[in-house]
């Protein structure tokens with residue numbers, strides 16, 4: 001790995017973006033106020049499924065009210081979904097209309113039914129109390145299994161079924177045959193619990209229409225402002241790009257939940273024209289719980305067929321995936337192309353089949369949350385592998401080694417569409433075993449036992465596909481957009497550089513990592529580099545940040561633009577120094593004529609480019625400013641090994657994480673400090689899913705876990721220090737060799753935690769526990785096991 | 790009603806509605822937007838400030854209750870351009886990612902350390918019970934606070 005000098009590739013450069021956050025001068029959406037702005041309160045449905053009518057006449061007259069809008073006032077397009085998934089019979093997915101404000105029927109608690117715009121937020125809230133809403137309740141559909149029976153009721157009458165699509169991948173005949181002949185079959189039923197992303201900054205949006213110019217500006221908490229401009233502009237409001245500017249300023253965490261185009265964005269933008277004043281909306285936390293897209297929520301049954309030696313022969317997976325009441329932007333792709341294509345994991349399983357039915361229910365829409373589909377796939381693979389090992393008396397480590405894709409098998413074509421480019425799963429496993437002091441586990445377990453405690457260790461040797469995404473591939477899979485990235489590298493006259501990137505940083509540290517790429521390639525310090533992102537008026541185009549794509553796709557676009565800058569700079573240098581461009585070499589920021597001591601710095605060249613007195617005008621235009629689009633050839637495939645060690649108090653059921661080790665292969669590492677930070681955060685969310693977090697609905701469609709009192713957010717004392725390491729195999733199809741690190745922590749860790757819990761309880765005969773493994777659940781499992789024995 | 794508060798060393802007088810939260814007053818009336826609001830149940834700690842020398846959640850009290858008080862917000866703890874050791878330690882240890890929880894984390898942590906100069910890792914983790922971070926997994930926050938504790942004279 002290059003050492004990169006002080007600020008290049010491989011250096012743990014301290015983050016350039018920190019200062020403004022540390023002194024309280026970040027600029028988040030809710031910190032922005034526009035002159036003459038109004039405030040909005042969204043009145044939301046309190047019923048999960050009902051015909052409704054409302055009377056706003058009293059509220060309209062209330063103090064400070066500027067305007068109240070209801071669904072029929074806002075005749076605009078439907079909020080679109082970005083992926084079309086076809087059912088196995090060839091029919092396209094069922095795609096119900098999704099108006100920004102419900103018109104006469106509500107389908108989940110939290111759906112917007114009226115928009116109250118007033119001089120102050122307090123006025124808007126007070127007025128909302130005066131709105132009379134009449135709900136005529138309809139039977140509520142929460143349980144996915146029940147939703148399959150259309151006679152129990154429909155979430156959307158017009159689409160005549162609660163099934164969005166019934167989709168499959170893989171060779172079912174081969175799988176069935178292998179299962180019928182196998183020496184051993186392991187089965188498992190799994191629920192991947194519904195989660196609420198909970199970025200600490202809640203969503204916020206300000207619409208600002210300027211009448212004199214016809215220009216709209218939307219400030220919004222988004223991970224991808226250009227995508228919002230496209231979805232909202234083209235599909236919902238019918239506004240052309242040149243009249244619509246979307247700004248996503250500092251954003252306080254996303255984790256997927258700020259990818260999607262939400263109703264509130266369209267509402268404030270549209271309303272600011274109607275009332276000719278800026279319109280501001282900020283969610284409070286209770287509102288975020290019932291209006292941010294939720295994550296996960298799969299119910300799956302899985303079968304693994306093995307030969308007598310523990311070699312995997314076939315994997316059969318049946319999944320019901322909750323879509324919630326409407327299709328959110330990425331929703332349809334999450335349980336299909338981001339999930340079932342991952343089911344080979346790190347193993348050579350020759351036959352795989354997966355069937356997915358995605359289901360509409362009267363709940364908040366479900367969409368991508370950190371990992372999106374890949375944690376669900378990883379969870380079921382790593383759980384069933386563990387269970388199979390236990391049933392067959394093979395060690396947890398051995399069964400994995402037996403089935404790993406060997407290093408010499410890359411590029412490796414899986415039976416479920418993907419072709420992995422590189423990896424070394426034994427290397428990450430070995431390093432993790434060492435880091436976790438696996439050899440010392442038996443004595444730690446004995447020591448726990450002395451104190452009456454149960455100790456367990458759990459593994460996950462996972463893989464994921466990210467760097468989303470090769471446009472041709474995802475286009476053939478139903479994506480309605482390309483997933484390339486764009487960058488512009490502008491060298492200024494005196495040699496400093498601004499990079500305009502379509503990636504969006506909301507905690508990932510792009511302002512530092514991307515500056516390091518420039519430092520490495522152009523040989524200047526990161527202090528001379530500014531990264532600009534988040535404003536559609538500044539950035540040529542962008543697909544944004546999700547799917548661990550910023551470096552592998554956005555970073556590559558920057559490299560490609562820099563290559564163009566360098567090529568042009570060489571021509572300029574050649575002209576001035578009277579040499580051939582082919583003889584110019586770039587070394588440490590100097591453009592040198594090979595074999596001579598003649599050279600020019602980047603600053604000399606850029607000055608000549610902008611003050612072109614002596615300049616090759618016949619060949620080149622003045623200026624040094626280049627743009628590039630990069631479309632990856634394949635996904636990237638980070639993978640690794642997570643090992644969790646837990647201690648359980650059998651008297652209380654309390655699970656304590658005693659050790660969490662992660663050795664990941666994320667390809668080339670640009671900034672180790674930032675990569676480790678990303679992995680820490682992912683691990684915390686993964687452990688949170690495994691032990692603490694759960695979004696629960698009652699049968700009437702009321703969210704039971706609708707605040708921090710009921711939804712258990714991980715806190716500092718839920719964790720110990722994480723042990724993080726890395727092993728590198730390079731991605732073979734991008735120039736940096738990078739794979740992506742944003743999601744691995746959340747993808748790999750949940751099965752490691754649950755496998756550890758099961759390991760601790762296995763001596764009592766417990767062989768499964770569902771997420772989250774709360775004290776209560778574990779205590780019950782222990783006592784049920786005792787009753788049986 | 791009329792209140793008078795000393796904030797970051799400056800005295801301000803304001804006419805406010807009696808039900809104004811202190812966090813709202815700081816953000817909206819004083820335009821000190823470094824103090825964040827992350828919840829509506831007083832549980833995330835993004836809004837932590839110092840009030841008469843204690844770390845408090847500014848969303849949990851009324852501005853009126855702070856009449857006459859001395860308040861420091863995140864904007865007021867650096868010494869000119871020189872960061873407070875806690876801010877500096879967060880920078881050096883990558884104790885922040887999106888930065889949203891950071892002002893509250895820094896304000897709470899300063900008092901944690903001032904009240905317990907030889908604070909242990911376990912005490913730090915327990916002491917952060919009122920502050921939620923969704924980004925960092927707390928690992929580097931704990932590390933930051935440990936370093937700051939040393940530098941603050943523990």
Ligand code: FES
Pocket residue numbers: 825826827828829830831832833834835836837846847848849
């Ligand atoms: S905003 Fe004050 S504790 Fe969350």
Ligand code: FES
Pocket residue numbers: 200252253507884885886887888889890891921922923924925
């Ligand atoms: S840094 Fe994002 S919430 Fe803590």
